[in-house]
Amino acid sequence: MSNLSFILGRKIRLIIYTLRIPYFYTLDYILQFLKFSNWIKKNKYQFKEVFEERTDLYKYINNKIIKNKKITYLEFGVANGDSFKEWINFNSNKKSFFFGFDTFTGLPEDYVNPFYNLSKGNFSQNGNIPKLKDKRHKFYKGLIQKTLPIFLKKFKKPEYLVVNVDVDLYSATMFILCNLKDYIPKNNIFIFDEFATGIHEFRAFKDFVDSYRIKYKLISSSNDCYSRVAIKFII
Ligand SMILES: C[S@@+](CC[C@H](N)C(=O)[O-])C[C@H]1O[C@@H](n2cnc3c(N)ncnc32)[C@H](O)[C@@H]1O
Incomplete structure (x- = not known):
């Protein structure tokens, strides 16, 4: 760089600072x-299948x-349990186990989006956890930033790890990825439910893979603009 x-x-930095130009969230x-969208355009050839519905994904x-092998399934952002119930129904392997993490009192912070906002508390289940007949599951109630470190104290790297990230927020997504990093086995699939928003789950994913220099492969996707994606980390 020249002098x-x-x-x-x-x-330029000094001018912007002195003028105190506000931060434009929309920008x-x-x-x-x-x-x-540039990242998707560059990488979408890797998707073997793109589905309309997440159920098909x-x-x-x-x-x-x-x-249908034995999996350890972790779902972050359970709410009323729709996606959790789908997974526990689809994977019928008796040795599989399913863990769900949520406050069950809704989003812990506002989810700001120029087109629609979800305020703190959205998705609240009033503290109630979903009721399931299938016994192969356990829910962790509370902030993921508190429950995940406790859960990981006794957690061993599983044979096959499936992680469904549906917290919507950058903060929780980043926390989940950084904390799970050392527990990801060769056989893994991470699903991101709100990827296309860009500013939250995608941003956390990109910051994570770039910071830790982790390679990955895109598996499949669903919804418009590749809103949901399944990715395998190359470990
Ligand atoms: C979109 S909803 C999940 C929907 C669910 N997976 C489904 O498809 O049926 C997002 C959930 O993430 C939870 N959540 C977001 N950040 C969290 C955090 N830091 N700790 C615990 N739960 C969190 C919210 O409470 C909310 O229930």
Whole structure:
């Protein structure tokens, strides 16, 4: 970098700082969406299948990729248990086990989006956990930032790990990925439910893989603009 561009850079920073130009969330959102859409365009050839519905995505992953083998399934963001129940029904292997993490009192912070906002408390189940007949499950109630470290104290790297990230927020997604990093086995699938938002789950995923220099392979996707994606980390 030349001396001139270095001085110019400092001057521009100083001007912006002095003018106290506010942070434009919408601009940030658009820039992140551009980042996401360019990344998708570059990588989407890797998707073997793209489905309309997430149910079909789940079925494909379980039947064709996992082949209904024994899995350890972790779901972050359970709410009323719709996606959790689908997974426990699809994977009928008796040795599989399913863990769900949620406050069950809704989002712990506002989810800001220029097109629609979800405020703190959205998705609240009033503290009630979903009721399931299938015994192969356990729920952890509370902030993931509190429950996940406790859960991991006794957790061993499983043979096949399936993680469904549906927390919507950057903060929790980043926390989950960084904390699970050392527990990811060779056989793994991570599903992100709100990937296309760009500013939250995708941003956390990109920050995570770039920071830890982790390679990955795209497996399959569903919904418009690749909103849901299934990814395998190359461990
Ligand atoms: C979109 S909903 C989950 C929907 C569910 N997976 C389904 O499809 O049926 C998002 C959930 O993430 C939970 N959540 C977000 N951040 C969290 C955090 N830091 N700790 C615990 N739960 C969190 C919220 O409570 C909310 O229930």
